[in-house]
Each structure stands twice: as structure tokens, then as C-alpha cells.
Amino acid sequence: xxxxxxxxxxxxxxxxxxxxxxxxxxxxxxxxxxxxxxxxxxxxxxxxxxxxxxxxxxxxxxxxxxxxxxxxxxxxxxxxxxxxxxxxxxxxxxxxxxxxxxxxxxxxxxxxxx
Amino acid sequence: xxxxxxxxxxxxxxxxxxxxxxxxxxxxxxxxxxxxxxxxxxxxxxxxxxxxxxxxxxxxxxxxxxxxxxxxxxxxxxxxxxxxxxxxxxxxxxxxxxxxxxxxxxxxxxxxxxxxxxxxxxxxxxxxxxxxxxxxxxxxxxxxxxxxxxxxxxxxxxxxxxxxxxxxxxxxxxxxxxxxxxxxxxxxxxxxxxxxxxxxxxxxxxxxxxxxxxxxxxxxxxxxxxxxxxxxxxxxxxxxxxxxxxxxxxxxxxxxxxxxxxxxxxxxxxxxxxxxxxxxxxxxxxxxxxxxxxxxxxxxxxxxxxxxxxxxxxxxxxxxxxxxxxxxxxxxxxxxxxxxxxxxxxxxxxxxxxxxxxxxxxxxxxxxxxxxxxxxxxxxxxxxxxxxxxxxxxxxxxxxxxxxxxxxxxxxxxxxxxxxxxxxxxxxxxxxxxxxxxxxxxxxxxxxxxxxxxxxxxxxxxxxxxxxxxxxxxxxxxxxxxxxxxxxxxxxxxxxxxxxxxxxxxxxxxxxxxxxxxxxxxxxxxxxxxxxxxxxxxxxxxxxxxxxxxxxxxxxxxxxxxxxxxxxxxxxxxxxxxxxxxxxxxxxxxxxxxxxxxxxxxxxxxxxxxxxxxxxxxxxxxxxxxxxxxxxxxxxxxxxxxxxxxxxxxxxxxxxxxxxxxxxxxxxxxxxxxxxxxxxxxxxxxxxxxxxxxx
Numbered sequence: 001x002x003x004x005x006x007x008x009x010x011x012x013x014x015x016x017x018x019x020x021x022x023x024x025x026x027x028x029x030x031x032x033x034x035x036x037x038x039x040x041x042x043x044x045x046x047x048x049x050x051x052x053x054x055x056x057x058x059x060x061x062x063x064x065x066x067x068x069x070x071x072x073x074x075x076x077x078x079x080x081x082x083x084x085x086x087x088x089x090x091x092x093x094x095x096x097x098x099x100x101x102x103x104x105x106x107x108x109x110x111x112x113x114x
Numbered sequence: 115x116x117x118x119x120x121x122x123x124x125x126x127x128x129x130x131x132x133x134x135x136x137x138x139x140x141x142x143x144x145x146x147x148x149x150x151x152x153x154x155x156x157x158x159x160x161x162x163x164x165x166x167x168x169x170x171x172x173x174x175x176x177x178x179x180x181x182x183x184x185x186x187x188x189x190x191x192x193x194x195x196x197x198x199x200x201x202x203x204x205x206x207x208x209x210x211x212x213x214x215x216x217x218x219x220x221x222x223x224x225x226x227x228x229x230x231x232x233x234x235x236x237x238x239x240x241x242x243x244x245x246x247x248x249x250x251x252x253x254x255x256x257x258x259x260x261x262x263x264x265x266x267x268x269x270x271x272x273x274x275x276x277x278x279x280x281x282x283x284x285x286x287x288x289x290x291x292x293x294x295x296x297x298x299x300x301x302x303x304x305x306x307x308x309x310x311x312x313x314x315x316x317x318x319x320x321x322x323x324x325x326x327x328x329x330x331x332x333x334x335x336x337x338x339x340x341x342x343x344x345x346x347x348x349x350x351x352x353x354x355x356x357x358x359x360x361x362x363x364x365x366x367x368x369x370x371x372x373x374x375x376x377x378x379x380x381x382x383x384x385x386x387x388x389x390x391x392x393x394x395x396x397x398x399x400x401x402x403x404x405x406x407x408x409x410x411x412x413x414x415x416x417x418x419x420x421x422x423x424x425x426x427x428x429x430x431x432x433x434x435x436x437x438x439x440x441x442x443x444x445x446x447x448x449x450x451x452x453x454x455x456x457x458x459x460x461x462x463x464x465x466x467x468x469x470x471x472x473x474x475x476x477x478x479x480x481x482x483x484x485x486x487x488x489x490x491x492x493x494x495x496x497x498x499x500x501x502x503x504x505x506x507x508x509x510x511x512x513x514x515x516x517x518x519x520x521x522x523x524x525x526x527x528x529x530x531x532x533x534x535x536x537x538x539x540x541x542x543x544x545x546x547x548x549x550x551x552x553x554x555x556x557x558x559x560x561x562x563x564x565x566x567x568x569x570x571x572x573x574x575x576x577x578x579x580x581x582x583x584x585x586x587x588x589x590x591x592x593x594x595x596x597x598x599x600x601x602x603x604x605x606x607x608x609x610x611x612x613x614x615x616x617x618x619x620x621x622x623x624x625x626x627x628x629x630x631x632x633x634x635x636x637x638x639x640x641x642x643x644x645x646x647x648x649x650x651x652x653x654x655x656x657x658x659x660x661x662x663x664x665x666x667x668x669x670x671x672x673x674x675x676x677x678x679x680x681x682x683x684x685x686x687x688x689x690x691x692x693x694x695x696x697x698x699x700x701x702x703x704x705x706x707x708x709x710x711x712x713x714x715x716x717x718x719x720x721x722x723x724x725x726x727x728x729x730x731x732x733x734x735x736x737x738x739x740x741x742x743x744x745x746x747x748x749x750x751x752x753x754x755x756x757x758x759x760x761x762x763x764x765x766x767x768x769x770x771x772x773x774x775x776x777x778x779x780x781x782x783x784x785x786x787x788x789x790x791x792x793x794x795x796x797x798x799x800x801x802x803x804x805x806x807x808x809x
Contacts, residue, residue: 020475021472021475021476021477024475026734028735028736029398029435029438030594030736031396031435032385032583032587033385033394033396033431033432033580034396034431034432034435034557035556035557035558035559035563036735036736036738037435037438037464038468038548038734038735039438039439039468040468040471040472040475042475046439049439052399053398053399053438054398054399054400057594057735057736057737059736088596089593089594089595089596090593090594090595090596090737091594091595091596092596
């Protein structure tokens with residue numbers, strides 16, 4: 001079910017681009033044995049990729065801000081903020097945000113390839 | 115000597131002579147690390163340690179591969195490991211005398227062949243491998259089998275076929291040794307890959323598919339000795355003092371403390387005795403193909419897996435974390451196989467990938483950039499990228515057969531590469547190069563998990579000992595998931611403390627709070643951890659993946675078997691009345707011997723400090739909960755955002771040295787401390803070097 005409105009080409013381009021070092025987001029793959037494994041995330045797709053990990057961690061406030069300021073996706077940023085506020089723990093928040101960002105990624109790929 | 119084969123094989127690669135030492139000469143150390151340190155101290159030229167003219171690549175470096183009395187027996191998660199020691203080449207700025215151990219079936223086969231350990235000395239004049247068949251030992255040239263240049267898997271397969279002499283798998287072979295026995299097994303082989311041959315400081319030893327002696331750069335040490343592989347096949351037996359008691363102990367341990375697949379109680383991860391099989395896979399996703407658990411000899415709970423496709427077979431821990439940014443799980447599993455085949459340490463290689471990508475994104479590294487890198491960074495995440503990276507490091511070239519300074523730089527490891535690139539100081543200050551201690555990558559943050567970080571900087575390598583992980587992981591996982599805590603902090607502290615003899619009356623040693631993190635209590639925690647692991651894990655060779663058994667949700671009162679189980683198994687095998695506390699005290703003696711060796715190598719109190727980012731950067735990352743006290747009550751609290759205070763860490767060092775009986779000004783061991791542990795001969799050597807403590 002679509003929860004986000006269809007993006008225009010400009011937003012799709014921003015979502016699908018790679019960003020530079022200063023605009024990267026840092027996430028973690030949580031593992032009991034290794035401890036949290038840091039990962040520099042240089043694109044929206046890499047963030048989605050990380051969120052699909054079996055035990056991901058991203059600072060959600062940073063993520064919301066990143067979506068708002070780097071991707072400039074106000075609608076998604078609001079949806080992420082809603083998820084942070086409404087869910088009761090980080091794991092459920094991340095599951096919901098993963099779905100939202102995955103949906104946005106698919107939409108943008110469709111726009112660019114159409 | 116029940117549990118022992120009775121002799122140790124001594125190989126001089128320079129003279130190509132093989133001799134034998136009686137194990138009884140070192141029996142006081144029981145096995146593994148204790149024996150290895152004692153042998154190293156006896157055989158390495160101490161004058162060259164003192165004048166600092168020996169390093170890991172020197173032919174005079176002595177490398178030991180030791181088993182324990184428990185190896186090859188039915189002790190659960192305590193029968194499969196081999197301890198490797200010698201002067202390493204990975205740590206920075208000094209290659210410390212160090213250790214690394216690996217699982218599988220090598221130690222069992224070595225004892226079945228009649229040997230408790232192997233001592234490697236000298237340097238062969240051309241590439242060789244060791245062919246051990248029961249008591250018959252040959253130093254063979256690599257040339258007839260074209261072994262030099264093969265990857266670790268090819269090398270092992272070549273040797274298996276050679277020793278089996280044409281027999282198919284499953285068929286009986288007669289190894290031709292002096293016992294005149296037969297076996298359906300194939301030799302246990304430990305080999306180096308191209309990375310070791312080309313002296314990469316990240317090179318490791320590989321046995322079977324993915325048992326790696328990873329830290330220390332022992333692959334390069336072997337490469338420098340022109341030693342490609344050690345193969346052993348044995349047809350003998352291992353004498354056990356009381357087989358009935360051993361089987362009963364195993365059944366007792368399994369019945370009361372092991373996993374039960376019908377009631378896992380949320381133990382989905384693989385760090386404890388109670389953990390179910392296949393917990394060692396940390397891939398980015400779960401392979402969906404058919405698989406089955408794979409275990410070291412004697413283990414009740416194989417932590418690794420073999421897959422229908424064979425991709426990533428037997429990989430675990432960091433080998434399954436490497437290249438998690440791969441575009442697919444299949445590529446990640448292939449990358450893991452490449453690490454094993456070329457023989458590279460997964461821990462540091464994981465950070466190599468992070469570091470070079472970040473440098474590239476900063477515009478510092480790339481084709482024609484300040485750090486001239488021959489890779490196309492836009493292919494990051496692909497199989498081609500990681501193949502080229504691994505080959506570049508293994509062959510010290512561009513990864514495609516052409517010359518490249520970049521590959522040569524990275525083969526030296528991240529620290530030395532960063533130094534060559536002029537980046538070391540800045541990247542350690544910012545944490546861009548997260549290598550907090552001795553040039554080894556971060557594993558558990560010293561700003562949070564104190565016993566790990568402090569134990570590492572007071573030692574020689576990333577300790578990689580997960581003994582207290584439950585205290586971190588259980589509350590962290592509960593907080594992240596919103597699930598209830600299984601055991602509250604006060605109960606957990608009680609269970610742990612009671613087992614930590616002789617410090618069992620001091621629960622404050624498990625208070626990780628900021629107010630307590632530099633205290634004499636934490637000094638006890640770090641000390642106990644060093645003693646426990648030096649003996650029970652690295653000498654008796656209980657596996658780090660399943661021991662100690664502190665908290666166990668299957669057991670009455672949630673209390674695991676540690677303290678009772680370890681000596682029970684040791685007694686069943688050896689017949690010796692050797693208590694848990696005896697093991698802790700012997701661990702202290704071994705720790706002191708190791709510290710004396712580091713002191714001879716140049717260790718001084720002033721060198722014992724973390725990289726700058728640990729002091730000036732708040733701890734990053736996700737929630738990291740640990741126990742501590744708040745308003746007089748035990749709670750779990752989050753350590754994120756904490757730093758280590760440089761001055762207060764000096765106070766901790768003073769408290770630790772005082773507890774050890776070492777000189778508080780220099781960190782040198784005091785004579786009376788060493789003599790109280792029958793190490794007066796070690797004090798004599800330190801005195802000659804003017805590095806004996808003044809206390």
C-alpha cells in the first residue's frame with residue numbers, strides 16, 4: 001500500500017545520488033560478538049540497505065534530519081518523525097522507517113527509469 | 115601423565131633438525147599458553163630481546179603451537195583449540211610477544227600423533243612444509259607439490275591428496291608413521307596463503323575452511339621462516355585418567371547448562387554455553403539455503419555452518435562481518451572465502467574497507483590523488499572491488515598483477531599505511547582510524563567495556579575475550595527492543611561476583627559507572643579477567659565462544675557452571691586435584707611471565723595509553739548498557755557519550771600496578787612479586803636489562 005505521494009524527478013535524483021563525506025550518515029550493524037560495526041552511509045540506498053540488516057542501528061534523530069536536509073524530502077521526514085514519536089522502542093521505529101524508506105527508494109527508481 | 119602425549123616437537127628450520135622435548139619439563143604450566151610462554155622464554159635469545167634487535171620477522175623468533183590436556187577429549191567446547199605464540203608483527207609501534215588461537219581438529223590430530231605441541235625456530239633456506247605422521251617428521255620442500263603460491267585451501271587439498279596417496283575420501287589410509295596405525299581421517303593442515311608468503315602484517319594461519327589464527331600476523335611470521343604449512347596425521351590415542359568421570363561430567367554439563375532446542379529462552383546469539391548451534395554467523399542476512407552446524411572436536415554446540423552451496427563454509431565472527439557493505443549476501447560470502455583463501459585477518463580487513471572508502475570520499479585517496487590508489491572506487495560493494503583489494507594486499511601490488519605502492523602500503527596494516535600517508539596522527543585524534551590500542555582496530559570500546567579496553571592496552575593485542583558480554587548485551591538488547599530484562603542488574607552482579615575468586619567479596623569491581631571506572635575495584639576486574647583467560651581459556655584451552663558459564667538461564671537460580679565445571683573436566687582427564695582458584699593463580703603467574711617478556715621488549719608505563727580519540731571524543735554509536743550503581747542501587751545504564759579521562763586513567767594504572775606488585779612508576783615487575791610465583795629466574799633477566807622494578 002502506498003503511503004507516500006509519488007516523487008517528482010528532482011526528488012528522485014536527490015534520493016538516488018551519492019553524497020560526500022561531510023553529508024554521510026553513520027550507521028551500525030549490531031552484533032553480540034563484534035560489538036557495533038560502524039558503517040559510513042553515502043546514499044539513501046545504503047541507508048535502506050543498512051536498515052534491512054538483521055540488527056541495524058541509526059541515530060533516528062540524525063536520520064530524520066538527514067532526510068530533511070540532505071535528501072530534502074519533507075514528506076518522508078515528517079513520516080519518520082511520526083514513526084519516532086508513535087513507536088515505543090527503537091527496533092519497532094526502525095522497522096517502520098525501513099518500510100517507509102524502502103517504499104521511497106522504489107518510487108524514485110521507478111520515476112528515473114520511466 | 116594422563117591427558118598428555120608426553121613430548122613436544124622442536125623444529126629448527128635453519129638446520130632442518132627435529133628434536134624432542136619431554137612435556138613433563140613444562141607440566142607445571144599445564145598446557146597451551148602457559149607452556150608456550152615458558153618455552154619461548156627458555157628458547158628465545160633473551161639478549162636480543164633486551165637489546166631490541168629481534169622482531170617477529172627475525173629467524174630467531176620462536177613460534178609455539180601448543181595443545182592442552184583437554185585437547186582431543188570429550189570436554190564440551192574445550193577440546194578443539196590450538197594456542198599459537200611468538201613475537202608478532204601486527205601490533206604497533208612494537209610487535210609484541212603475542213598469541214592467537216584457532217579451533218578445528220588440529221590439536222586433536224597433533225596429540226593423536228603423539229605430540230603436545232610444536233616449537234618452530236630458525237628460517238628455512240627455501241619454502242618448506244612439515245609432514246608429521248605419528249612420530250615420523252619430515253621437513254619437505256614445497257617445490258615438488260608446487261605449494262608455495264597456492265592459496266590456503268588449495269594447499270590443504272594438495273597435502274591431503276599427497277598424504278592419502280591416492281585413497282578416496284572415507285577410505286583407510288596408512289600414514290606410514292612409527293605407530294603403524296590406520297585412519298579414515300585426512301591430515302589436519304595449517305597453512306598460510308599468498309598474504310603470508312608476501313609478509314603482510316595482517317596475514318594469518320588458516321586450518322580447514324575457516325579456522326584462523328588471526329591476530330598477530332603469524333601468517334607473515336611463517337612466511338618469513340619460509341614455512342608454508344604444517345600437516346599432521348595421527349593414529350594414536352589420548353589417555354584419559356577417568357573416562358567414566360569425563361563422560362558423566364559432559365552429560366551433567368549438557369543436561370543442566372546446554373541449550374535445549376525446544377526452549378531456547380531467547381538465546382538467539384552465540385556467546386554462551388547455553389547458546390544453540392550456528393550462532394557464529396553474523397552475515398548481513400540469513401542464508402536461506404540448506405545448512406548444518408559445524409563444530410570443533412568435542413563441542414556440543416557447533417557455532418559455524420556448512421552450506422549446500424559451500425559459500426562461506428565454517429566462517430564465523432568477523433569473517434562473516436567483513437564487507438557487510440557488499441551489494442548482496444552472496445558477494446559477502448564470497449568475500450569471506452577470499453579472506454580465508456588468501457589468508458588475511460578479517461578483523462583488521464573489515465576496518466581497511468571502512469578506512470579507504472572514507473579517505474576516498476574525502477578526496478584524499480583515489481587514482482591520481484594524494485594517496486594514489488589503483489581501484490575504481492565507484493565499484494565499491496561489488497565482488498570485483500573486494501577481489502582486487504584482497505589481492506593487492508596479499509601480493510603487495512595493484513591487485514591485478516601490476517606494481518603499486520598502495521598495495522604495498524596496505525599490506526603493512528592500517529597503522530603503518532596511515533603513517534606512510536602522513537595521516538596517522540590526525541586520524542587517530544579524530545577517530546577516523548578507530549585503532550585505540552597497539553595499532554589494533556576497535557572491538558569493544560574502552561570508554562564502555564572497561565575490562566576489554568583496559569585489558570588490551572595492558573596486554574599485547576585485542577583481547578577478544580567475551581567473558582563479561584552478557585552484562586552488556588542483555589540490557590542493551592532489552593533496551594533497543596523494548597523487551598523486559600531477563601535478569602536484573604543486582605542479581606547478575608551477585609552471580610558474577612560469587613565466581614570471581616579470590617575477589618568474590620568485592621561486587622564493586624563490576625560497577626562500570628563513570629565514578630568507579632578508574633578505581634581499585636576495576637583494577638580487580640581487569641586482573642581477574644587476565645588471570646582467568648590466561649589459564650582456563652588460553653592454557654587449558656576452553657573455548658571463548660562457550661566459556662565461562664557465568665549466567666545460564668537454563669540452570670537453577672540462573673547460575674552457570676563456571677568454577678565447578680572447569681576443574682571437574684581437568685580432573686577427569688588428568689587425575690589432578692587442581693581447583694578453580696589454582697587455575698586463577700596459575701593464570702596470574704602466566705600473566706606475569708608475559709608482562710616480563712613485554713618489559714624485556716621495551717614496555718614501560720609511559721607507553722601504556724590509548725589513541726587520542728579515546729580521550730577527546732565522546733563514545734559514538736548505539737546504546738551500550740552496562741551495570742553500575744545509582745543512588746545506592748544496581749541498575750543498567752547507557753555509556754554512550756563517555757570519554758576516558760587521561761589523568762584519571764593514569765590513576766587507574768597506578769592502582770593496577772599496585773595490585774599486581776609491579777613498580778608504580780615504571781610498570782616493571784618487582785623481584786619479590788616474581789619470586790613469590792617462582793619466577794626468580796625471570797627477575798634475574800630483568801635485572802640484567804635494568805628493567806626490574808624498585809619495589
